[in-house]
Amino acid sequence: MANFSKSNVPQFSVDIYQNEFLPEGGREVNAIVTVTSTGGGTTGGLPLATHGPGDVPGSPAGAPGAAVVIMVDCSGSMDYPPTKMRSAREATAAAIDTIRDGVAFAVVAGTHQAKEVYPANGGLAVADPATRHQAKEALRRLGSGGGTAIGSWLRLANRLLSTAEVSIRHGILLTDGRNEHEKPEQLRAALESCAGRFTCDARGVGTDWEVKELTGIASALLGTVDIVADPSGLEADFRRMMETAMGKEVADVALRVWTPQGAEIQYVKQVAPTVEDLTARRTEAGPRAGDYPTGSWGDESRDYHVNVVVPAAGVGQEMLAARISLVLPQPDGTPRVLGQGLVRALWTDDMAASTRINPQVAHYTGQAELAQVIQQGLEARKQGDLDSATAKLGRAVQLASASGNDDTAKLLAKVVDVVDAVTGTVRLKARVADADEMTLETRSTKTVRVKK
Amino acid sequence: MPHETVCPECSEPLEPDDKFCGVCGADLSAPRQPDAYELAPPDPAAVPEPPGGEPESYELAPPGRDTDTLPFGLGTADLPRARITDPRLDPSAGGPSASSPRCVACGMGDVDPDGYCEHCGHAQPRPRDHQEQELDGVAAVTDRGLRHHRNEDAFALATTALPDGTPAVVAVVCDGVSSAYRPDDASEAAAGTASGSLARSLARGARPEEAMRDALLVAAQAVTDLAAETPEEEARRHHNAPACTCVSAITSGKTFTVGWIGDSRAYWIPDDRSAPASRLTEDDSWAERMVSMGLMTQAEAYADERAHAITGWLGADAVELDPHTASFEPDEPGVVVVCTDGLWNYAESAAELASVVPEDARTRPLHCARTLVGVAIDGGGHDNITVAVLPFPAA
Numbered sequence: 001m002a003n004f005s006k007s008n009v010p011q012f013s014v015d016i017y018q019n020e021f022l023p024e025g026g027r028e029v030n031a032i033v034t035v036t037s038t039g040g041g042t043t044g045g046l047p048l049a050t051h052g053p054g055d056v057p058g059s060p061a062g063a064p065g066a067a068v069v070i071m072v073d074c075s076g077s078m079d080y081p082p083t084k085m086r087s088a089r090e091a092t093a094a095a096i097d098t099i100r101d102g103v104a105f106a107v108v109a110g111t112h113q114a115k116e117v118y119p120a121n122g123g124l125a126v127a128d129p130a131t132r133h134q135a136k137e138a139l140r141r142l143g144s145g146g147g148t149a150i151g152s153w154l155r156l157a158n159r160l161l162s163t164a165e166v167s168i169r170h171g172i173l174l175t176d177g178r179n180e181h182e183k184p185e186q187l188r189a190a191l192e193s194c195a196g197r198f199t200c201d202a203r204g205v206g207t208d209w210e211v212k213e214l215t216g217i218a219s220a221l222l223g224t225v226d227i228v229a230d231p232s233g234l235e236a237d238f239r240r241m242m243e244t245a246m247g248k249e250v251a252d253v254a255l256r257v258w259t260p261q262g263a264e265i266q267y268v269k270q271v272a273p274t275v276e277d278l279t280a281r282r283t284e285a286g287p288r289a290g291d292y293p294t295g296s297w298g299d300e301s302r303d304y305h306v307n308v309v310v311p312a313a314g315v316g317q318e319m320l321a322a323r324i325s326l327v328l329p330q331p332d333g334t335p336r337v338l339g340q341g342l343v344r345a346l347w348t349d350d351m352a353a354s355t356r357i358n359p360q361v362a363h364y365t366g367q368a369e370l371a372q373v374i375q376q377g378l379e380a381r382k383q384g385d386l387d388s389a390t391a392k393l394g395r396a397v398q399l400a401s402a403s404g405n406d407d408t409a410k411l412l413a414k415v416v417d418v419v420d421a422v423t424g425t426v427r428l429k430a431r432v433a434d435a436d437e438m439t440l441e442t443r444s445t446k447t448v449r450v451k452k
Numbered sequence: 453m454p455h456e457t458v459c460p461e462c463s464e465p466l467e468p469d470d471k472f473c474g475v476c477g478a479d480l481s482a483p484r485q486p487d488a489y490e491l492a493p494p495d496p497a498a499v500p501e502p503p504g505g506e507p508e509s510y511e512l513a514p515p516g517r518d519t520d521t522l523p524f525g526l527g528t529a530d531l532p533r534a535r536i537t538d539p540r541l542d543p544s545a546g547g548p549s550a551s552s553p554r555c556v557a558c559g560m561g562d563v564d565p566d567g568y569c570e571h572c573g574h575a576q577p578r579p580r581d582h583q584e585q586e587l588d589g590v591a592a593v594t595d596r597g598l599r600h601h602r603n604e605d606a607f608a609l610a611t612t613a614l615p616d617g618t619p620a621v622v623a624v625v626c627d628g629v630s631s632a633y634r635p636d637d638a639s640e641a642a643a644g645t646a647s648g649s650l651a652r653s654l655a656r657g658a659r660p661e662e663a664m665r666d667a668l669l670v671a672a673q674a675v676t677d678l679a680a681e682t683p684e685e686e687a688r689r690h691h692n693a694p695a696c697t698c699v700s701a702i703t704s705g706k707t708f709t710v711g712w713i714g715d716s717r718a719y720w721i722p723d724d725r726s727a728p729a730s731r732l733t734e735d736d737s738w739a740e741r742m743v744s745m746g747l748m749t750q751a752e753a754y755a756d757e758r759a760h761a762i763t764g765w766l767g768a769d770a771v772e773l774d775p776h777t778a779s780f781e782p783d784e785p786g787v788v789v790v791c792t793d794g795l796w797n798y799a800e801s802a803a804e805l806a807s808v809v810p811e812d813a814r815t816r817p818l819h820c821a822r823t824l825v826g827v828a829i830d831g832g833g834h835d836n837i838t839v840a841v842l843p844f845p846a847a
Contacts, residue, residue, distance in 0.1 A: 259573070260569070260571065260572050260573025260574075261558070261560075261571050261572045261573070262572070310573070313574070315598075316596070316599045317574065317575070318574070318601045319572075319573045319574050320566070320568035320569075320573040320574075321573065323566075323568075346601045348599075348600075348601070349599060
């Protein structure tokens with residue numbers, strides 16, 4: 001099992017940004033929690049090593065701490081245009097090249113059922129030059145034909161990943177179409193059984209897939225989602241994804257939020273690098289505390305927005321409104337605290353202090369609204385409610401411009417003609433490329449950090 | 453429990469139904485035996501039994517000893533006789549279940565290491581919320597008040613002797629500027645630095661006014677140094693460097709000297725209340741400046757919302773350091789009251805203050821300081837309150 005007393009667990013720092021001052025009778029406390037993990041330590045960038053009897057058989061010394069399964073859509077639609085299947089093969093090959101020595105891996109071909117492509121022995125291979133070569137050879141045999149049942153792919157990936165005694169389990173899923181050959185409940189059930197078992201990035205190639213379906217998968221499995229409209233872009237994207245996965249050093253980190261008696265958590269959201277509402281994913285963790293999953297971490301920084309309503313106290317009183325800690329479950333069941341920060345509430349009659357809005361809180365409130373109005377605007381547009389679409393997307397343009405979210409502003413400009421970004425005056429474009437609309441929808445949750 | 457007719461803490465007469473002392477706030481329902489304040493066991497060799505075997509309440513040690521130091525206040529690290537036991541700090545207190553303190557707000561939760569209740573989250577009282585100290589010839593009390601979440605005031609007391617053997621007593625009172633960051637650290641640093649500097653200068657034979665000037669300057673430097681040690685991130689978020697006011701008094705022989713920067717004040721209250729009391733300091737404040745420049749009357753100036761904006765302070769952002777000092781040689785006995793605006797907001801003029809200073813202030817300076825803090829709390833306790841009382845002539 002992993003020996004976390006070694007220095008190769010990253011250092012987590014927790015910074016809280018808030019205006020702790022509340023007016024008399026005030027109850028709502030907002031805080032932005034910035035979690036930064038740095039310094040994976042002594043493995044030289046390799047994933048967290050594990051030592052012990054549970055290592056993958058035949059693994060070299062300093063055995064793998066990570067396992068990856070790549071799921072490639074091989075449904076019939078992947079043949080149109082033919083470049084799609086070719087690009088998928090090439091991208092998968094590039095991803096395989098990026099797998100570090102010692103990491104356990106497998107490739108799965110997905111249609112209306114899931115099939116092991118490599119190593120095709122019911123388990124995982126351990127990456128080295130020979131196995132990487134064999135895996136790429138096996139990709140040549142990938143053909144296309146059949147339907148799409150993503151739930152079955154995920155179940156197979158879960159089965160394969162669970163054969164490895166590793167701490168970091170990750171999936172990469174590529175699809176070009178809708179999940180047409182199983183019921184939505186089947187996908188939902190598959191996601192439920194996989195959640196917390198492995199993390200998964202999802203990529204949609206082309207424009208025939210369903211944005212909500214893939215964002216739902218990535219969200220449930222704490223991974224990223226993106227569109228690769230042009231299949232030629234797959235290779236670079238896959239390599240980047242795999243590099244990120246290889247950089248993960250610690251898995252199953254939870255954000256633990258303690259709140260005082262009588263307090264109510266309105267929401268806990270990840271707000272950077274993307275907006276992800278975690279409120280409903282709480283699991284109780286002792287008196288007045290709950291854990292929210294954050295998945296695995298490499299060297300990275302994420303921001304969370306916590307909103308708590310506390311019982312009011314008198315002017316001059318101080319209360320701990322929330323204690324935010326990063327916890328790592330240990331094999332013996334006791335959580336290890338990686339870092340923590342305090343969210344405070346201080347009641348004051350100084351109006352200047354209590355009415356001040358923390359810039360971080362304001363910024364991310366805007367970013368969360370930005371994601372929401374984009375989704376609502378695009379939905380309204382699909383429904384033919386053009387007035388509402390114009391209003392929502394106009395507000396989105398205004399928010400993106402004011403917050404310096406240039407990437408989102410550019411994507412918006414492909415869907416609307418911007419008349420005045422400051423006031424949010426826009427006109428809907430008469431013709432919008434599917435890829436542009438799907439890109440905007442997929443990336444609507446991407447946020448930028450506060451301008452320093 | 454037998455009804456007590458006077459407060460066991462401060463000897464204030466009590467009403468039969470009182471649950472708390474009206475003056476010092478002592479909880480009259482708390483058990484008295486053993487001592488409710490859990491004094492650490494005195495070293496029997498160092499502490500002779502008080503003559504007459506009179507039961508000793510916690511606050512007033514028998515007169516005439518150099519070490520009549522209350523277990524509060526700054527600079528009490530080397531208290532020779534007694535200290536308050538803080539279970540959180542006491543390594544012998546045993547496991548957390550056995551003796552971890554209970555929340556003062558809800559009474560249900562244990563207190564976490566950060567000082568909050570694990571049940572209701574309420575911050576627990578901190579040492580600086582209320583502190584008292586008494587030395588020979590001076591006593592001081594500081595209190596968080598009712599409306600501020602922390603005490604940003606601080607005081608420091610010292611006793612020393614001039615080269616000719618004349619005893620000298622020093623009191624320093626500082627008020628952290630709330631709009632700056634770390635105001636509590638600023639006041640603490642300034643008070644400690646100034647009192648140390650005063651004691652050393654006086655012992656060396658410096659003239660009181662000279663000692664006062666020097667003390668204000670080194671205290672200012674101590675506050676300025678805080679700005680340098682503050683992380684940049686923090687400094688960016690708050691625009692104002694740590695800052696505080698400072699007022700000090702020295703009593704020695706037939707004279708006393710005050711020195712100040714900012715709007716904390718010193719008053720002279722003669723024992724003979726028919727004689728005029730007087731304010732000894734002139735605020736570095738917007739209102740005072742308006743009045744002294746003849747632009748407004750006192751009433752007009754203090755009615756303005758800018759009245760309390762201070763124009764002089766200790767800290768890195770101070771425009772100019774202009775220590776004010778003054779020496780006095782009254783020919784009658786009385787007390788010097790040194791205080792922050794947390795008190796004088798409720799008794800602004802010297803006459804008003806004199807009317808609330810107890811008759812026996814000179815013989816019971818600690819009681820006087822507590823009473824004055826009580827006046828401010830009764831008035832609303834809107835700010836932190838700090839009062840030092842120096843009997844004159846020094847005993």
